[in-house]
Amino acid sequence: MQSAFQYVERATFMHRLHPVVKIVHLFATLALVLLPYRPTLRDLASAAIWVALGACLWALGRVGVRQFGFLIKFLTAIFVFLIVTQGLLYQSEGPVLIHIGHLEFWGSDLGTVTVEGLFFGAVLSVRIIAAAMALPLLVTTTSASQLMATLRTLRLPPRLTFMFVSSLSFTHLVIQMWQNILEAQKLRGFDIEAMSVWQRARRAYVPVLTPLILLLFRKGNDLQVALESKGFGSTGPKTEIEVLPFLPRDAAAAAVVLAVFALTLWVKF
Amino acid sequence: MEQVEQSKSRGPVPGAAPVDRTVVRVEQVGFAYQETPPVLEGLDFRLEEGDFLVVFGANGAGKTTLCYLLSGVIPHIWAGTRRGEVSVCGLDPWSVPMHRLASHVGIVLQDPEAQLAMPNVRLELAFGPANLGLPREEIFARIPQALAAVGLEGFEARGTAALSGGQKQRVALASALMLAPRLLILDEPTSQLDPLGNAEVLEALRRIQGREGLTVLMTTHNTQDILDLGLGTAALVLDRGRVAAWGPVDEVLAQVELLERVGVQPPPLQKIWAAVAPDLNGRAEAAASVACLAAAIRGGLEAGRLRVREIARPGEDGGGAGAAGAAEPPLLEVDGLSFAYPGDPPVQALRDVDLTVRAGEFVGLIGQNGSGKSTLVRCLVGVLRPQQGAVRFRGKDIARFRVGQLSTRIGLVLQNPDYQLFSISAEEEVLFGLRNLGVPPEEAARRTRAALAEVGLGEVRDVFPFRLSFGDRRKLAVASVLAMGPELLILDEPTTAQDYHGRYLLAELAERLRAAGKTILMITHDMDLIARYARRLVVMRDGEVVLDGPTRDVFAEGEVLAATKLRAPLAFRLGQELGVWEPLPLTVDDVLAGLGPAG
Structure with a gap:
């Protein structure tokens, strides 16, 4: 999706x-x-x-x-x-x-x-x-590359630029995880989509949000390792890749x- | 020291005197995460420029911790207590910030999804060098070189989200190479990939092996592929944080008993060779390939040193209960099923699929990622509603059931248990589904106890699920499905990210359940495993069923399998090469049972 x-x-x-x-x-x-x-x-x-x-x-x-x-x-x-x-x-x-x-x-x-x-x-x-x-x-x-280049041109801090752009691509991952969790719970008779608004508010989101948060922590850790190992924490000047x-x-x-x-x-x- | 003795033949020298080309120096290193027992103990080795160290070990042996120690992830991201000395390219990762290590050490992790941060390949590759302020021209010059090194020429403009798992992992590898590291660390880079992705990544590693100035440390469970591709100049086997073996790859992987003892799968060829070698007096090179091993065994048979014994396997008809399976009425009937995911244009995932599963069968469902396996099982459990065709369970159209109702008939154990676990205890986790179905509390408690006992988690019913190991979390997921009482149990990729013993845990459990009357449908890429348990295989390609029949008949269809990028297990291919058995062996154990000393 x-x-x-x-x-x-x-x-x-x-x-x-x-x-x-x-x-x-x-x-x-x-x-x-x-x-x-x-x-x-x-x-x-x-x-x-x-x-x-x-x-x-x-x-x-x-x-x-x-x-x-x-x-x-x-x-x-x-x-x-x-x-x-x-x-x-x-x-x-x-x-x-x-x-x-x-x-x-x-x-x-x-x-x-x-x-x-x-x-x-x-x-x-x-x-x-x-x-x-x-x-x-x-x-x-x-495109995210155009967006990054523009935000950098506008002198936004690279860390902020990265957070904005990666959150857009992370959305895709979160939606995928959300769908998988909904399916997994549906397979155990817990169908959030079939519940009333009141039922959802009362009890529905714990079985969905808990695994989502725990999974996001795990993915976030992996991403942190990947980023830090590529010099993301460097305080020196960074190179502009795209110039529009x-x-x-x-x-x-x-x-x-x-x-x-x-x-x-x-x-x- | 034993390690020193072993390493004299060739490869890196543990404990040897320092030389100028030393890239990694690990001296008497121990490590423990906060408030946990030690994960590593007494590690002592050196790697020189150009070395390629392959690290084997069961899950929990300390492989990932070693990778993290050398790359600076420990202590900069994960904290703990270290003893001993570690030096990487002359720097101590403990005291140097990770961004300073970045130009010396690259790391590739297991999960291809979580380590790509940029929207397209070009930006992903440029990310590291740009962070370090390398000139644009140099970055652009490095991109095609890095992509060529991993066999992804021309992928610059491709979006990272749309890549396959194997391609993502190769982009992660290229991204690490962009910083021209002296040390490249790969932590089980193929464990979450299908066979095609696995082959692509290993081929990429074969290409970069021996690259000037590059030292590689890779952890893996994949012993046979490492031997087949000639990857690695040395191997290290870890057992509960300690060095169990060290030396040239082929010599380490020839230590079959030791590998079995520490939970590392011996390469099947080596295992067979180790069993027959005493009767053949042959050379170790005989285990280099299926053809070589077949020639050596044939020589032994002709010389009268070996004899062929009959291979017996029950239930060849595809039914777990032997021939009785065929007489059973169909449990599940899939009739002309088609499904397309919405899109512009729609993605046709299933095309006119017909399938019948009878009670008591153990059916393997195989095919590459994207072949339609997961879509098919999601249609079977009612999560997806097919646009054409029908699914009947015991003659009744499943469209009339809600997903929850269907779960008492067909249970699906998902690949990743962490998508469902959320409760405070293992017991509560199993009870959750039963409560949703409105099962009376006494009955729910009884079923929960039985299901936890069945999967061997009766003793940890009060434990918080996320405190359990990954293997136990998988068992808990099975228990939560089992408690709902399905007749048909579907297991989706039970071997992903598992070690040698872990791979067989769920399969053994499934076999026990089949023997107790359940019907099993297992999706897997693991041909050795499915050959051991399934009596019938269904092969899918591009949304269609291309083969369906008894396991041996399907494995005999070499051309169709090759077109599907699948291959029969090694034992079967050895049997075909030798041509002395009827029926052909499916597993290494079959081969060993089919050969004996003369007289």
């Missing part, structure tokens, strides 16, 4: 693009998400513009939507939850959509669903979509990303 967050080799514009541009997009997304927000049409439009840019970049990189099926399912559940809870909990003087009585809970009236509350949930959901689109775009269209040129098309793409970012800020404020 392949990890969804894994590089997929394709000959697309996004694959050819310098990773710095994609990192700029990632950080712009983070900045947008961290900005304070209100339940207004302007905030919703601002987030929607950024999602539209993300969708275009996904299309340009031919990022497979299907491979993120689990993420989409998870996010859909989150959105429903957010919209419902914000609708019920958000306190405002605005118009009431549904009034089903009075139920006081931590200062909120759970019996009143306001339009502003639903809007608040919707803005939050669109922002989450924007945030969720950025990382897959970077990791599925950028920043071409005019990369500059143009970065300008487009920043321009759209400026547009979202203008719309928002």
